[in-house]
Structures are given as C-alpha cells and as structure tokens.
Amino acid sequence: MLDFSQFYELSVSERQARVGLSFSEGLDLETADQMVENLVTTLALPVGVACHFVVDNQPVWVPMAIEEPSVIAAASHMAKLAALRGGFQTQVDEPMMMGQIQLLDSPDWDRANQAIIEHEVELLEFANTYCPGLKARGGGCKNIRLKNLSPKMAVLEVRINCQDAMGANLINTIMEGLAPKIEALTGAIAGFKILSNLSDQRLARSRCEIPYAALAMDKIHDTGRRVAQRMLAGYEFACLDPYRACTHNKGIMNGVGAVTIATGNDWRAIEAGAHAYAAQKSGHYGPLTHYALDDEHDCLLASIELPLALGVVGGITQTHPTVRACLELLGEFGKSAQALAGLVASVGLAQNLGAMRALAAEGIQKGHMALHTRKQF
Numbered sequence: 362m363l364d365f366s367q368f369y370e371l372s373v374s375e376r377q378a379r380v381g382l383s384f385s386e387g388l389d390l391e392t393a394d395q396m397v398e399n400l401v402t403t404l405a406l407p408v409g410v411a412c413h414f415v416v417d418n419q420p421v422w423v424p425m426a427i428e429e430p431s432v433i434a435a436a437s438h439m440a441k442l443a444a445l446r447g448g449f450q451t452q453v454d455e456p457m458m459m460g461q462i463q464l465l466d467s468p469d470w471d472r473a474n475q476a477i478i479e480h481e482v483e484l485l486e487f488a489n490t491y492c493p494g495l496k497a498r499g500g501g502c503k504n505i506r507l508k509n510l511s512p513k514m515a516v517l518e519v520r521i522n523c524q525d526a527m528g529a530n531l532i533n534t535i536m537e538g539l540a541p542k543i544e545a546l547t548g549a550i551a552g553f554k555i556l557s558n559l560s561d562q563r564l565a566r567s568r569c570e571i572p573y574a575a576l577a578m579d580k581i582h583d584t585g586r587r588v589a590q591r592m593l594a595g596y597e598f599a600c601l602d603p604y605r606a607c608t609h610n611k612g613i614m615n616g617v618g619a620v621t622i623a624t625g626n627d628w629r630a631i632e633a634g635a636h637a638y639a640a641q642k643s644g645h646y647g648p649l650t651h652y653a654l655d656d657e658h659d660c661l662l663a664s665i666e667l668p669l670a671l672g673v674v675g676g677i678t679q680t681h682p683t684v685r686a687c688l689e690l691l692g693e694f695g696k697s698a699q700a701l702a703g704l705v706a707s708v709g710l711a712q713n714l715g716a717m718r719a720l721a722a723e724g725i726q727k728g729h730m731a732l733h734t735r736k737q738f
C-alpha cells in the first residue's frame with residue numbers, strides 16, 4: 362500500500378522521500394540543444410503528485426506537470442471519494458493507430474481498390490519491413506483499405522499496432538516507404554503520407570462510483586443526492602451546448618494533459634485526438650464523460666471514453682531525466698502504454714468530477730480554489 366496520508370503537509374524533500382524518488386533539476390542545456398533547433402533556454406513547470414488514486418485495484422502516485430493551481434488538489438480529492446467504492450476500473454483498446462496515404466487522380470478507382478484487396482497480404486508484409494522490431498514484438502501493420510473521398514481523391518488507410526510506443530515516427534516512416542508501391546499498384550499519385558491523430562481505435566475508458574453521502578456539502582440543507590442531481594444537470598448542459606462542452610472537456614484535459622506532459626508524451630496529439638473524438642462520437646461536439654444517478658446504490662456513476670495515443674518508450678521517455686523519474690514513479694502504469702492510458706483516462710475523469718462537483722455546489726472560485734489555498738490534498 363502507498364501512504365497517501367497528510368502528503369500535502371510534508372516539505373518538498375519529505376514528499377520526495379515518501380514517494381521514494383529524488384528528482385534532478387531537470388533538463389540540462391546540452392541535452393535540450395539536441396532536442397530542438399536554435400535553443401536559448403528551457404522552461405520549467407511545477408510537477409506535483411496526485412494522491413489517493415486506485416486504478417484497477419492498484420494504488421498509484423500520479424505525477425502531474427501543470428502551472429494551474431487547484432488541479433492536483435481537485436484530482437486527489439475526487440480520487441479519494443472514488444476510492445470509497447473501489448476507485449477506478451479501466452478498459453483500454455489495443456494500441457491501434459492509423460497511417461494515411463492520400464491518393465490522387467487514379468485512372469480507375471474500382472480497379473485500384475480491387476488491386477489493394479488482392480495484394481493486401483503482400484503489402485502488409487512489405488510495410489512491416491519498415492518496423493521489424495515492432496513486428497517482432499507482435500505489433501506492426503495489420504490491415505489496409507482504400508476509402509474514396511471524392512471522384513478525384515481517395516485515402517489508403519493502414520492500421521498499425523504500435524505496442525508501447527505512441528507510434529508517430531514509425532507510422533510516418535512506414536507510410537513514406539509504402540507509397541511508391543501503392544502508386545505502382547493503383548496508378549494513382551501519392552500525396553500526403555502521415556499518421557492520423559484521431560486514434561479512435563485506441564480508446565481508453567474508465568469508470569467510478571461516488572457515494573451520494575460523500576458529495577454532500579452541508580448534510581442538512583444540501584444532501585449529496587441533490588449535489589449529484591445538479592452535476593447530472595451540468596452534464597446534460599454539456600450534451601446540449603458545445604460552448605459548455607468545450608469548457609467541460611477543457612477541465613478533463615487539465616488532468617489528461619498534466620500526466621501526458623509529465624510522462625513525456627505529445628500533448629498536442631492527445632488534445633487534437635480528444636476534441637476530434639468529442640465531435641465524432643455523437644455527430645456533434647459533446648462531453649467526453651458520461652454521468653448517471655444510481656439510486657439503488659446511492660451513488661453517482663461517472664465514466665469517460667477518449668482516444669489516448671500514449672507511449673512509454675521512444676520520444677523523450679528515456680532521455681528527459683524528469684520524465685524518466687515520473688515513469689518510474691508510476692510503477693507498472695509507467696511500463697505499458699495501455700496501463701498508462703487507463704490511468705490517464707482515470708485522472709481525466711477525476712478532474713472532471715472535481716470541476717463538476719465544485720460547479721454544482723459552492724462554485725468554482727469559492728470551492729475549487731479554496732482547495733488550493735488550504736493546501737489540503
């Protein structure tokens with residue numbers, strides 16, 4: 362068991378000792394100079410640890426890199442309430458991503474499509490020569506299909522299992538390697554060759570229950586069920602109005618983004634994928650979470666589903682000292698892309714619960730911000 366008690370009361374060095382890690386000062390200029398062009402300096406962000414998370418029955422310290430006050434406190438607070446009913450349960454898809462080759466001006470799209478179908482096995486074999494390591498670990502290209510977009514344009518979609526990597530560089534290499542073969546086979550001209558960040562076959566889901574009693578602000582005048590009802594109405598507001606849904610999802614991304622950054626992942630890709638999915642899922646932009654009341658068990662049911670193309674290998678996961686430490690802090694959750702995705706979905710859900718509860722109870726400025734001022738979690 363991890364000791365989450367009174368963590369907020371410790372000094373920074375005592376917190377490091379409690380989690381069993383000493384963090385270095387971060388990225389040195391020499392390493393940073395290898396990463397980007399025209400380097401002049403680096404920019405530090407606070408990294409805090411969210412407490413009380415129990416994900417798939419496993420307690421975990423959650424590193425969060427974020428500049429906004431109250432985010433870590435709110436996530437920890439809701440994780441503590443979720444832990445009253447066993448914490449978060451997750452379900453995560455295989456790490457499937459899509460690579461795209463834009464095809465232009467085929468002399469005959471039907472014949473092009475037929476040629477792709479007939480040669481799929483051979484094309485997959487060829488494509489996998491660009492990622493032998495991934496293939497050896499059970500990943501690699503799994504299927505190919507052609508989708509017509511207009512009389513002049515189609516797209517070749519390749520589904521790739523990226524295992525523990527996010528996969529962007531691998532996919533782009535495969536698409537560029539495969540394109541000449543596709544041109545020869547279809548008579549079309551290959552245009553853009555790139556991954557898609559709408560990774561809707563790499564979804565992560567998490568759910569939890571919050572007992573009504575734990576939501577009560579003032580048990581006599583405002584029962585937990587009434588707070589839960591107002592949270593449900595807030596969720597319905599987000600379902601009906603994209604202006605609210607955007608802010609609702611922004612709160613989710615406070616948590617998702619903070620862990621994404623702490624683990625060295627591409628938060629722009631995660632943001633783009635999440636919002637595209639929020640628009641695609643129900644035909645118009647809506648919330649990434651779902652709420653319902655369960656009067657039989659006296660609790661609020663909360664769940665989330667979003668694409669999470671996260672990696673625990675590649676990129677800066679091995680080179681950035683703080684990222685390495687954060688992945689180590691996560692234990693088993695820092696060793697598998699699927700486990701990390703389940704955890705990040707849970708943090709997004711906790712973050713949304715925190716904002717929803719504050720909005721449904723005493724208001725965000727009074728409630729949420731007070732968590733920060735009192736430094737309580």
Ligand code: MEV
Pocket residue numbers: 429608609610611612613615716717720725
């Ligand atoms: C602030 O960073 C996030 C919130 O606006 C989210 C929400 O309104 O649900 C509090």
